[in-house]
Amino acid sequence: MKNSYSNIFSFNKNILKKSIKYLNNSNIVGLPTETVYGLGGNAYSKKSIEKIYKLKGRPKSNPLIVHYFDLKDASKDIVINERFRKLYAQLCPGPITFVLKKKYGSKINPLGVAKLNTVAVRFPKHKIIRSILKNINFPLAMPSANKSTNVSPVTAKDVCDEFKRKIKLIIDGGKCKIGIESTVIDLSNEPRILRPGIIDKTTIEKILKKKMKNIKNNKIVSPGMMQKHYSPGIPVTINQKKHDGKSAFIYLGDKYYNKSKFFSLSKNFNLNEAASNLYKIFRLIKKKGFKKIQIGKIPNLRSGIAINDRIKRASNS
Ligand code: TXA
């Protein structure tokens, strides 16, 4: 029987074959990664890239991340440097994206990288996306599977809620473990973090044996770092101390636990857990029909920096 989620499939050999066929034919597939779900398409195909931008309603000036199985595959398209090698060796596959110079002769479709001479590359860890990447002979352009400016999806059902039946095939890989998007680091010049994530600045500095400049929480340093982003679709206010009595209140800890308007990101103040629950809780609050969200203060350290980046942008809606 068909239900509203009949375009969601569990992963098996047949679905692997079917998704490869779809991707080969320049179709778009909803795919799980360890960070968030993505809309995957052939990065070498103009048709695929156009479909991705259209589905997302994304401005053409905002480039896509190109996903590879490993460094050997990526070396066809990027200029590899020492810093990248070091970080790749320690952190990949994993939740980090590197902006590097595009190699002359790369087959990546120029539309996918907004006609820039750099390209953002990532090596995702989730076993489903890895088995797909291993079995195709092109990389996947894959933005988060949400309409432009919305919250990223962390389950297959979230992807379906965003696009309904406009995507014919969504693979269910469970809830994304990390739950927020990868760290983006620019290595095409002096290294700097363009989008904070679970892999934080200190971890990167230790590997590179080099201090990096801080980016201001609010500054637009990357074409896609729009001020309005990660929006749950209702007003969000941050750094709140007092509940207004009506709004959904997001916080850290267990002080208000069990009250129907309070949503804890992590009962024991674990910032990684908090990050992994953020989008899930945004969507839940919206579904419950709240009209506004208040968020308490989140410590600005480790993964808290990534959480603050996202909620700050969510509050700019
Ligand atoms: O975790 C993730 O990175 C997810 C999963 C699906 O892999 N993908 C994701 O893609 O978050 P997207 O398109 O939602 O975000 C990509 C970010 C944007 O902020 C974009 O501007 C930036 O990466 N970006 C892409 N190419 C760039 C480039 N050449 N230079 C600077 N920033 C770039």
Ligand code: MG
């Ligand atoms: Mg996104």
